Amino acid sequence: MNQTTRLWGGRFRKPPDPRMMRLSSAAGAYSRLAPQDIAGGKAHAAELERAGLLSPDEMKLIVATLDAISGEFAAGTLLPGPEDEDIHTFIERVLVARIGATGAKLRAGRSRNDQAANNLKLYLREQSRLIGAMLAELLAALAGQAERHAASVCPGFTHLQSAQPVTFGHWLMAHGQALSRDATRLQDWDRRSTQSPLGAAALAGSAIALSPELSAKALGYDAPCENSVDAVGARDHVAEFLFVAAMLATNLSRLAEEVTLWTSRQFGWVVLDDAFATGSSIMPQKKNPDIAELSRGRAARLTGDLVAMLGALKGLPLAYNRDLAEDKRSAFDAVDVLGEVLPAFAGMIETMAARPEVMRAQAGAGFALATEVADYLARKGVPFAEAHEISGSLVRYCEEMGRELEHLDAVELSAIDPRLTEDVRACLTLDAAVAARSGFGGTAPARVAEQIARFRIWLAAFEDWTRGAQR
Known part of the structure; x- marks a missing residue:
């Protein structure tokens, strides 16, 4: 690398050691930033014209040359070389090589x-x-x-254990x-x-x-x-x-x-x-x-x-x-x-x-409907702490007897607690369980459909943003 292809070095008495430059240089790795460096160069050229350091013709020449460099870079016919310390050096080197001292003026008033x-x-x-x-x-x-x-029912998990449908x-x-x-x-x-x-x-x-x-x-x-x-x-x-x-x-x-x-x-x-x-x-x-x-x-x-x-x-x-x-x-x-x-x-x-x-x-496995029993009792006025204990007893009974909650008959239910009457069986279905979660944000199919509809509206607006021009 010689002195004219570096953006620094006037006060140095020796050229940079190749070992130092291998660590310092990264023009090839950062070459994807060439379009941004060129855009910044064009904006800076306009600034230098406003400051009186470039004539209108010089500014137009620099911009036109930068546009040509941009086109060649995009086509892959012009790329940084080993002599370029960074992407800024690459762009300036090519610019100066093509239009001489006018291109060298672009460095004024800015820094790497x-x-x-x-x-x-x-x-x-x-x-x-x-x-x-x-x-x-x-x-x-x-x-x-x-x-x-x-509306497709599936198991819901907490701790990776079956929880609720x-x-x-x-x-x-x-x-x-x-x-x-x-x-x-x-x-x-x-x-x-x-x-x-x-x-x-x-x-x-x-x-x-x-x-x-x-x-x-x-x-x-x-x-x-x-x-x-x-x-x-x-x-x-x-x-x-x-x-x-x-x-x-x-x-x-x-x-x-x-x-x-x-x-x-x-x-x-x-x-x-x-x-x-x-x-x-x-x-x-x-x-x-x-x-x-x-x-x-x-x-x-x-x-x-x-x-x-x-x-x-x-x-x-x-x-x-x-x-x-x-x-x-x-x-x-x-x-x-x-x-x-x-x-x-x-x-x-x-x-x-x-x-x-x-x-x-799989949705009902692991007594996933047990919460339905507790909720049923709570709606009948049973304190939830007590309802939780009763539901737990029901699960324990099912485990000991090898039964499933939804298959228990009225006699078995009332034996656990007299307040577990026949109508609790209506709660012990997968569809009833998900339909019961009908509050905002719940898993009831109607609420899910509404959630998706709102999501689609938001997504359309986000897609518009992704298509928006750079501000």
Whole structure:
């Protein structure tokens, strides 16, 4: 690398050691930020024209050349080389090679510090909507399955033990609600990421670029950052993005775990489409839920990305330090992981075939209707603590006699407690149990259908946001 291809070095008496440059350089790894660097360069060229450092013709020449570089980069015909320390060096090197001293003027009034902060923020704002669009596909698939099974009774679990019957649609929508909060976290993150770092320069602000509010608007931000030191030294927006990604991956992992259980022979609730499962290299009968399992594993990586970013920030003094370069590694990994996991997951959920008859056959197991007895007694005026004891005695009797609650006759019921009259039997059915949970948010099929309808309205609005232009 020679002196003219570096953005620094005038005060140094020796060229950088190759070993140092191997650690310092990352143009190839960060080349995906070239479009953002070029966009920032065009906005800065307009700023330099306003400051009188570029003539209108020079500004137009720089913008036209940057557009040409952008097109060639997108086509894959122009890429960073080993001589480029970073993406900023790459763009400037090519610009100067093509238009000479005019291109060299673009560096005035800015720093790699505000460029680096701006590039990643622009990139993540774009990616937040792309990730949102992929998440919306998964949410639509969940809602579709939930609609088909709004009245399909299945076991509900606590502690992974049979608890009470619910509908499969209600259970699926529990995952949908959690993932919808991840969607709104993306939107919240975007609202907090609308300030531009450009104009902060190295840390103190620029003595040349004095209208950063105009550059901010040109790049789709709402305004420039209020404080130049904070603009280049802050990465909480990256840490927050990584939290949103890690939380999303964690919620996906919980659903993945359940899909893995549901598709097992022991559960048998769901059959995966052949296009979204794999087999075994030695056991020909196997059909494995690899998408679910891989997603669980990827969630651990995204948790690690978040912890790595928080660790890099902890105890870091203001303003800029090279530790902050870790932001890109973590952010790129999170974007790439979600870009792989979400489409595959959406396809798996959309095409899976639930087996309502199998779920229903298991729904009453483990005395899952015992709570119905306690509720029945409570409605008759029995204090619930006492009703709970009576229901427990009934379960104990069934265990000792090898009976099921719903098969007990009137004599057996009244022997446990005289207040257990014949009409309690009407409560001891799966359909009655789920229908009784008819309050807002309950598992009654009518309430589930209403929940899905509200969810569809919200999802349509979220899909509109994912299609929205960068602000």
